[in-house]
Amino acid sequence: MPVIEQGPIELLRRVRELHQSGVDASCVQRQHEATRLLRRGIRLLDSMHPVPPAHHDDWLRLRIRLLTTLAFSEAEVVGLAEGLARLDDVRTAIERFHDPAVRAELTAPVNHNRGLLLMGGGRNEDSIALFDAALAYREEQLAATPEPVPAPMVESLLNTLATRGLAYTRLGRVKRAREDLTRGIKLAEKHELRVSVAEVRRHLGALERRIGNVPAALRCFDESERTYRALEMEVPTQLRRERVEALLAAGLSDEAGEHLDEILPRLRQGRDNTRELADAELFRAEAALMSGDLDLARGLAESARQRMRRWGCQTCVANATIIGLRADTADALRTGEIPAALPARALRHARSMSAPRLAEQATVAKMLTVRVEIRRGNLRRASTLLAEVPRPGQLTPIDHRMLRRLCRAELAVARQDRRAALAEIRAGLAELDRVRDRMGGLELVSGTALHGRELGELAVRLVLGGEDPRRLFDWLERTRAQTYRYEPLPQAEDPELAECVAEIRGLTQSIQQALHDGHPTAAAKARRAELLREAHRMGWHAGNWGKPRPVAKMDEVAARLGNRALVSFAASADELVAVVVLDGGASIVRLGSAERAAESARMLNVDLNAMAPDHTPAPLAEVIMTSARRQAERLDEQLVRPLLAVTGERDLVIVPTGGLYAVPWGVLPSLHYRPTVVAPSATAWLSAELAGAGRARKVVLVRGPGLPAARAEIDKLATHYRTSKQLSGQGATATAVLPAVDGAKLAHIAAHGAHEPENALFSRLELADGAMFAHEMAGLRRPPRQVVLAACELALNRIRPGDEALGFASALLASGSQTVIAPLSKVGDQSSAAAMDDYHRALAGGASPAVALADAIAVDPMRRPFVCLGAG
Template identity: 50%
Template sequence: MPARALDRARESYQRGWAEQAKFRFPSAIRFLKRALVHTERADATPDRAELRARIMYTLGLCQGEISGMSVAVEAFEQARREIDTIPDVALRARLHGSVDGNQGLMVMRLGQPDQAVEWFSRYISYAEQEFQPGEPDSNLTQGLMSCLLNRGFAYAAVRKREPAIADLERVIKLGGEYELPQYYPFAVHALGNVHKQSGDLAEALRRYEEAERIFRADDQPERLARLQLDQAETMLMIGLSDEAGKHLDEALPMMRTQKFGQEIAEVEMFRASAALLDGELDLARRMAKASMRKLEKRGSTWWMMAALIELWAHAMQAKRVSNALVQKALVLSDHLAANQLVDEARLAKLLAARLEVRRGKLADGEELLRQLPGPRAVTPIDHRMQRRLVLAELALAKGNRRAALLHARKGLEELGQVRDQLGGLELVSATAVHGRQLGELAIQLALENGDARQMFVWLERTRAQAYRYEPLEDFENPELAERIVEVRGLGRDLMRAGLDGRPTAELRAKLSKAQREANRLGWNAQRWGRPRPVAGISEIVAELGERAMVSFVVSGGGIVAVVVSGGQVRLIRLGDAREALESAQKLHFDLNALAPDHLPPPLLEVIGGSARKQADRLDQLLIKPLTHLIGERELVMVPTGSLYAVPWGVLPRLHGRPVVTAPSATAWLAAAQSAKPKADRVLLVRGPSLQFAHGELDRLAAYHDRAAVLSGDDATAGKVLAHLDGADLVHVAAHGEHETENALFSRLELVDGPLFAHELGRLRKPPAHVVLAACSLALNRIRPGDEALGFAGAMLAGGTRTVVAAASKVGDEASAAAMADYHQALVAGAAPAVALAEAMAKDPFRRPFLCLGSG
């Protein structure tokens, strides 16, 4: 019957509409096509025409996602023809407005947000004319809010901050007035985009986290997937390429299951961008090409952004720069500019200019740079760094080394301004990747100049910037605390499952997901104050006294030492960097193998011989060339790369010598000038599963008769944290583990589960002197810019003056013996570095400890 056919059509339409709202486009298309079939059996009435129009424009939106713009436009035109048959003028206007809104949404998703604004504005104008505040039409109100929301997204995409915020705040206001809370998380998501495009990346992440909480609570995985794309882009803008990749990997399976079109192509594009940032050029090109093919097929202008990534990676791989490559960059720049992708167009022209400089056509490169205006307020930091890099390379090619260094300095100052706006340790340290090439250029120039003082200054400008910031008291974040408890519980469950021989794959996946969520929440959980000024040479000389400082740096394949000693600064070339760094890695491997307490003598001899060989090699490469400068002085070492894992006391020339390891001279100076601890408040902690822990802490308690002792059931994460706050000396005898994928989840194993580095930010006053026995939790994770992270790194950045930790694995018995000797020397009045040198000297290869910070 005709009437029944229309009812069935409405039912299928509603199911199709619900599916498209969840981004389930294939199933939505099936329901919508079924609805159209039902309408063909109904009588030709205005109700039928209205329903067919709604079906068609909804179908157009879904088909556009799958098949591209041309199919969508045809469906929209069919809907408009159907609408024109309706006699009711007001209804015709409303339906045409709905088509305008859907067409705007389709255009925006295809990479044309400026055109989308025009389509959305048409519907908004209609809705505002019809809107009656006293007696609002629910459908009209929701239509207006949806279009304001979408226009806010579009304004954000074209970096029009004020109108975007106005639209989104209006959505929030209308939602409150008319009890429509479902629009709130979308408005918050869009506000995150506004902050992202205006460069306030920390605030963008905070907004995204708020929206994410709601989407997760409401079980909206499709909305969450779209949000994760914007979160990943923001992470890339900060420099968190690893984290962005994991975020995208989490979103991709659901997108593939639901057969998303645009989003999958965007994931591939952002993955290409992450690979480019990490220097994985083959992967960057492969992912960019895959994204480009999908976007071109869909008719999305975003294919040009994928093409720019592919072209950039190609240019970095090219051994010879051809004219064709330059022209390709210029043509792409024109295409991007024609589509209002302003910053991307400038970046493509910057690439062309850099290629011209590389092939020696300096006048052409300079002319291209002259055509480019300066950066806008909203220009991303990576674009700014590329501009400074090209200007520096041009100046260098013209023989103006001073101008090249000036551009490098200004670029790093701009990067510092971005860093100053960020929150937690992970965010601050991640930005270094954007200044890596500028820093390398400046270091290379200083090395070529042979100017040791200039080299010292540039090292301090480019390395370990996270340690320059004064930590502030953090604010309570109940959700982060709850997530940490969840991670601790999952870790405990995983350990039990492993001991019981039960499958662990599902628990590992849950734990990994919970860690990522906690990490993202923790990015803004600790606030940082003003950065300390970079240490000057005169300050370092004054604080060193009779000690010497050695800063290592790798440049041009060689390793170099900058030595500050006796008031002088010297630059010493040490030879091949690869050989030294490989020896450091081999030594680390051997020391781990030597850690078990009772190795069979033949194995001990073989592994010990290998370790001594690597230690001798490092001694010859790194220390012997410096002996005339450092003599028998106590040392402050500022390592680079894998040298962070070297326990310096195993090197023959440093046997028994006090050595402090620091991330930078600036970080060391800040620690050295902080108040020296009195050892009035001493805390001794005994973790579970340590063979010699009971005897160890009993001996230490005899040295510190007023010490607080937490062991057994008292050694919980909560109690340990509470006692850490304000302590003078803390000794933790507990196993621990460094988390390679996420440094702030490095952990100490306590009776109720792990204590994470994340949680140290909750301390109002960090402990002054911390000893981490029986675990390798030193500065194990090294980011670009020698941003050294890990459990010890979190403590140093948080204000702890001295951390003693193992550079590699250490046996329980060896650790207990070393720590007894260490504390005995401490209570006798020795400084930490001196006490550790004496303790290590008795058996250096089985006591591979470092004194970090200040000794």
């Protein structure tokens, strides 16, 4: 039947159905389908001629709705200009209404939508005038409406208010942005619009991230996500993306990459999600760049750039271009092979990004040109370009600030002005300190070091070339392990995190029972994995840290060492060196290849893990033992013997670097029976040494499940500590252990454990009611003065740039424990029990932790890979 033969009512009904189908398709990012449906609806409307007067207004309003929705779909599929042209058609349609009040009513959403499209295209300043006009009408409408105000009216006002706040955020107008967003949250709460509260709070999180308050941003995002989940709504992809931006600002590139890897497959399932997919690819490219995966960064940045070109967002295209350029520059500087066209291309990009909104991107391109020209020896050209780089503003990102400092330092080095270069590096690290001071949680504090990695490496290289051990010591302390300088404060419990952890424990018990009974566990395991990911995210901003302690001076360290020697390792490129401090002086010892030492340490741990089981067949054990001894001998020859020629018979305090954190020092032949303490920095060691012994006398002994040998172990230990509190069997629960060890002098925990490299604060001990996580012990009001972890691998750390080591044991040290005894690799139950009996017998007899452990390890070194961390 021809379309024209349909009656007006039936035709309008059919058009409404097409519009709703188009909206539905657009909401799930099927923009091509949405465009087809909406265009069909417009053709169907146009076939209705003449329009009966009784249906004229309905016909016109429906046409406006179709054109408005089509504007967004066509902007996505065809480009921004096409979308704006459709909104021009909407204005023309509105003028066909004779009633001025109707025209005003319909013009407000057009102003909002036009502003939204312009903002999406990077034209934030232009969008604000349109949002102002839309808000003026909606404010008048709200003021003239008696209570109760209809929810759609409030939602419309909130939508424009929040969007204007976002535009102000992008422009760096912080005060105006905060006013809009704070008012929006209050208004939404007043009218009990929970979805709107979540949405506006997400925008507030974006503002907090922009001004550098990453913990506050992550809290806003978490609160928004909890609201969506409580309402059984899907979490918006945009919220996930904004959380990624906050993680990148904190230097957590691996975490951000993993988060995006969860999102990208879903986005790629559809053909039409150009904008969202391009955004996700862009941030994934940035995460890859920060992690050093240059090929992945280049590929994703180019894919995002092509998608953004179709969308018409100049800002997004520029961001993708800059990531590709940064990857090419990093590759060239790393290999020393600089293509002749690279500096010209970088400068061409800088010059082409002339719009005010692209000033930040243009500045980065110019700084990359400076670095390349310095490497090529074109110092005059580099100096001229660097002079064009403006001083950072209030909202300049920290990575851009660090890049500017690096350019200035490298130019000074090229001019052979080492003093000026070190002054730039010192100023840059001071800026980074101010950012780090606001981070809050251990993960965020440690991750921030990524932004200063190249500055720190340059400082070490410069100072090492000067052969001045005192200055090298000072710079090593200034550039490494800054996490451990912060004074821990009592941590308020996060009820959401506590609830999440409690559910994880309950699920763990259910899974164990189901396995015992032969029931399915897949659903419970999937839920536990989901909760672990959620707890990890909450842990990003968990923690409460006070002011940073000053960096330790060499004279302070030397005075406290007494008859001991401190060995601080450092690597520059592949050269491994050590600064040895003893008797008030210092010297530099060169130790060969850093990569070779790290590989020997890795292989030694592989052998120790293989040898750990209590009942390994003798022939196999002998083969593994031979290999382990060979690796230990290699490490001993490369690292220890050259040092002992300087230190003599002194006890040692060792500050590792990189892969050397994995060395079980007491296993190495020359260190048998030699008391050795491992610390993340001399500053951290000095803080632990100077901490008062306090009046704590409580000793707590814990035996976790699944350790048959530990029953006898705990019984033996109890003979050394007659008044100890013992928790074992079903009584050894996390909920019982945590309050018991709070404020203890000594806490010994024998339990299975696991190091969690993706989020070290969620490394765990397995107790009767499930996992007890590192962040829980680290969050105690008074962490135990000494903690003994008779559990596998819990001395392991994840090493971030700047030698920021984070793991179960190191989290305890950062939180106030003075000494942690733990193994670096797997340990058999029987070997662990025997080692701990020897250790505690000596400790109870008055020996220091370092002395007691050295004697215990030397009895059977290869099966007792424990280390003494902190102070001894």
